[in-house]
Amino acid sequence: MKKIDWETYKDIYPDRYIKKSPFDDMVSSYISMLNFLSQMQIVILEIGGGINGSISEEYSKYNHCYLLDPFITNCPKEYIDKVNWDVNFKFDLIVCRGAFNYLSINEIKSIVGLLKPKGLFIFNTFSSPSEGTRTYEKDGLHAGYETTILEKNILKHELHRDNGDIISHDIIFYTSSEIEGFFEHSLITKESNNNSDYYIIRKTK
Numbered sequence: 001m002k003k004i005d006w007e008t009y010k011d012i013y014p015d016r017y018i019k020k021s022p023f024d025d026m027v028s029s030y031i032s033m034l035n036f037l038s039q040m041q042i043v044i045l046e047i048g049g050g051i052n053g054s055i056s057e058e059y060s061k062y063n064h065c066y067l068l069d070p071f072i073t074n075c076p077k078e079y080i081d082k083v084n085w086d087v088n089f090k091f092d093l094i095v096c097r098g099a100f101n102y103l104s105i106n107e108i109k110s111i112v113g114l115l116k117p118k119g120l121f122i123f124n125t126f127s128s129p130s131e132g133t134r135t136y137e138k139d140g141l142h143a144g145y146e147t148t149i150l151e152k153n154i155l156k157h158e159l160h161r162d163n164g165d166i167i168s169h170d171i172i173f174y175t176s177s178e179i180e181g182f183f184e185h186s187l188i189t190k191e192s193n194n195n196s197d198y199y200i201i202r203k204t205k
């Protein structure tokens with residue numbers, strides 16, 4: 001059994017995790033709206049963006065994007081730099097795509113403090129944890145199967161690859177009331193799409 005290597009995640013994990021989703025369109029439309037309102041480039045932090053980052057090239061080129069991802073060595077092309085959780089400047093927008101469920105409670109609670117006044121934090125998560133076994137495809141071809149088991153609030157995930165590798169990692173399930181509690185002094189908007197929830201957190205001061 002191997003532990004997940006986030007540097008190779010996009011080459012190995014199922015197509016359905018990697019492919020574009022309505023969340024990406026939502027992020028693009030918020031960036032476009034913030035550019036329009038400010039009439040200038042904005043400063044964006046992507047948390048857990050992985051090797052290439054998830055902000056589309058069109059928007060990452062035009063704005064000032066930073067990556068916060070402790071498990072990735074290099075800064076993605078088009079991004080300005082990599083930062084750590086102790087970054088000491090503030091952002092107009094923070095985006096977290098497919099990574100919220102790896103963050104600790106302390107990390108989550110620190111995010112609003114990284115926003116400029118009236119800044120936005122946008123992230124996706126899943127509405128309810130789903131257990132079971134399903135086949136997985138990579139580049140449109142059968143590549144193995146994945147299993148998920150819930151233990152307390154942790155989803156234990158295993159990827160069983162046709163080449164014999166088994167890769168495991170843990171995903172933390174946060175309920176919607178826990179999430180609301182993390183951001184109790186901010187304005188929270190939630191949109192749901194199948195089993196995904198998209199949150200927009202607005203710093204009120």
Ligand SMILES: C[S@@+](CC[C@H](N)C(=O)[O-])C[C@H]1O[C@@H](n2cnc3c(N)ncnc32)[C@H](O)[C@@H]1O
Nearest residue numbers: 006048049050054069070071097098099102103
């Ligand atoms: C499932 S991948 C998502 C990658 C990319 N955002 C995407 O949507 O394809 C999760 C990402 O979260 C990052 N990550 C895990 N724990 C983290 C933490 N505590 N702080 C910041 N990033 C973290 C991993 O390195 C990985 O790049």
